[in-house]
Amino acid sequence: KAHDFFNMLTNPSIEVTSIIPVNDEVIFVNSALTEEAVEPLKTSSVVLAAYTTANARLVLYEYLERLDQRVLYFDTDSVIFTEQSGEWSPPTGNFLGDMTDEIECYGPGSRIVEFVSGGPKNYAYNVFVLGDNREVTMCKVKGLNLNYKNSAIVNFDTIKDHVLNNTPETFVETDRRIARTCTFEVISKPEKKTYRVHYTKRRRLEQG
Structure with missing residues (x-):
C-alpha cells in the first residue's frame, strides 16, 4: 500500500537500498535496518x-x-x-x-616436503605420501575457486614463481560464474580475477 511505502521511506531506522517496479500496481522494495536500529539477539x-x-x-x-x-x-x-x-x-x-594434524589423512609417515606462501590464506605445499610413494599438492588461495581449469593457472609452481621471481600478476578467467541480478534472476556471466603475492603484515627477506 502507498502509506506503507511512504512510511518505509520516511522511517529513520530503515535504509531503502533499491526500488524495482514490477507492474503498474506492485513495486519491490529492498531495505535493511540501520546499524543503530539493529537489536542484538538474546543468544549472542x-x-x-x-x-x-x-x-x-x-x-x-x-x-x-x-x-x-x-x-x-x-x-x-x-x-x-x-x-x-x-x-x-x-x-x-x-x-x-x-x-588437528591435516597431514594425518595422507597416511602414516606422510610429510610436507615443500611449502610456499604468497600471503595470508595464500599458500601451497607438496606432501610426500609414504604409502603410495608419490607427491600430492595442496593449494589454497582466498577468493579463487581452484577447480580443474583454474588449478592449471594458479598452483604450487605459480605461487613459488611469484614469490621467488616477483612475477607480474596472473589473471584467472571464469567463463560461467553463477550470479544473481537485482531482480533475483539467476544468470551465468564471465568473471576475471587477479592473483598476486600480497604481504601487508609480513616481509620477504633474503635467506641468511
Whole structure:
C-alpha cells in the first residue's frame, strides 16, 4: 500500500537500498535496518565472543613462542612449521579447541616436503605420501575457486614463481560464474580475477 511505502521511506531506522517496479500496481522494495536500529539477539554475546577469541589467540601465541624460528606460516587457527625427530610439536586432538594434524589423512609417515606462501590464506605445499610413494599438492588461495581449469593457472609452481621471481600478476578467467541480478534472476556471466603475492603484515627477506 502507498502509506506503507511512504512510511518505509520516511522511517529513520530503515535504509531503502533499491526500488524495482514490477507492474503498474506492485513495486519491490529492498531495505535493511540501520546499524543503530539493529537489536542484538538474546543468544549472542560480543563479550563471550571476544573472550573466546582472545583465549584461542593466547594458545596460538604460546605455540608460536615454543616453535620460534621453525614457524613457516600461521593464521588465526593454524600453524605450519618444520619438524625434526625429537623436536616439540603442538598437541593434537579431536575435541573443541584442539589442533588437528591435516597431514594425518595422507597416511602414516606422510610429510610436507615443500611449502610456499604468497600471503595470508595464500599458500601451497607438496606432501610426500609414504604409502603410495608419490607427491600430492595442496593449494589454497582466498577468493579463487581452484577447480580443474583454474588449478592449471594458479598452483604450487605459480605461487613459488611469484614469490621467488616477483612475477607480474596472473589473471584467472571464469567463463560461467553463477550470479544473481537485482531482480533475483539467476544468470551465468564471465568473471576475471587477479592473483598476486600480497604481504601487508609480513616481509620477504633474503635467506641468511
